[in-house]
């Protein structure tokens with residue numbers, strides 16, 4: 001049986017007295033596409049931030065590609081070793097946020113090239129070739145020398161995706177990547193993600209409010225409700241056929 005690329009084992013997360021995640025158990029297979037849906041405040045972004053190693057669990061284990069993220073720190077109190085370990089894991093994970101976080105003073109080609117060259121110390125020419133190919137792939141081959149402020153929101157989001165992909169991640173995380181876009185720009189961004197989902201064998205985790213999109217691309221959908229996974233299954237099982245009343249209420253609010 002294939003080992004999961006991501007495993008959450010009884011993960012809890014509290015901020016002060018507030019328990020945001022209350023025992024998350026989750027396996028994601030290496031090429032699996034997972035959509036996370038749920039009401040505002042249910043803990044979706046916290047799961048993504050934990051995967052990105054930006055938040056440490058209050059208890060439980062998070063294992064990414066066989067590496068137990070915080071174990072070293074807990075067991076050996078070796079903070080430096082743990083930081084190295086986390087850096088390695090981060091190298092395998094690409095993330096696209098709601099806001100694009102591009103570097104405004106760099107062209108879009110430079111935006112894509114900077115991390116592989118400066119963080120991974122890769123060969124500049126090789127990175128340039130890969131970056132050009134990725135920008136072509138997201139439909140921006142004619143904008144290599146443009147600056148972020150010369151692009152639309154949808155184009156900026158596509159640069160953000162290309163920039164993450166140039167790092168050749170094993171896992172891509174998408175946190176509500178269309179929610180800051182004007183409605184007419186949503187389609188072009190979803191189209192790029194759809195293309196990646198259908199043709200790339202990396203794992204993908206998407207927090208999304210686009211139910212039809214989740215139905216189309218997700219192998220698995222998780223319904224997060226008040227810090228627990230209240231329902232999970234295939235997209236059709238969760239979005240079309242679940243009898244969970246809170247999930248049905250949540251979906252009705254989307255469908256109007």
Ligand SMILES: Nc1ncnc2c1ncn2[C@@H]1O[C@H](COP(=O)(O)OP(=O)(O)OP(=O)(O)O)[C@@H](O)[C@H]1O
Pocket residue numbers: 015020038039040041042043044045046047
């Ligand atoms: N650093 C923090 N300090 C305190 N509370 C936090 C922190 N981060 C998140 N929270 C709280 O945890 C809860 C879950 O937040 P999270 O962003 O994970 O929810 P979400 O499901 O992604 O919501 P939304 O759909 O609105 O983005 C919220 O009530 C939020 O206010």
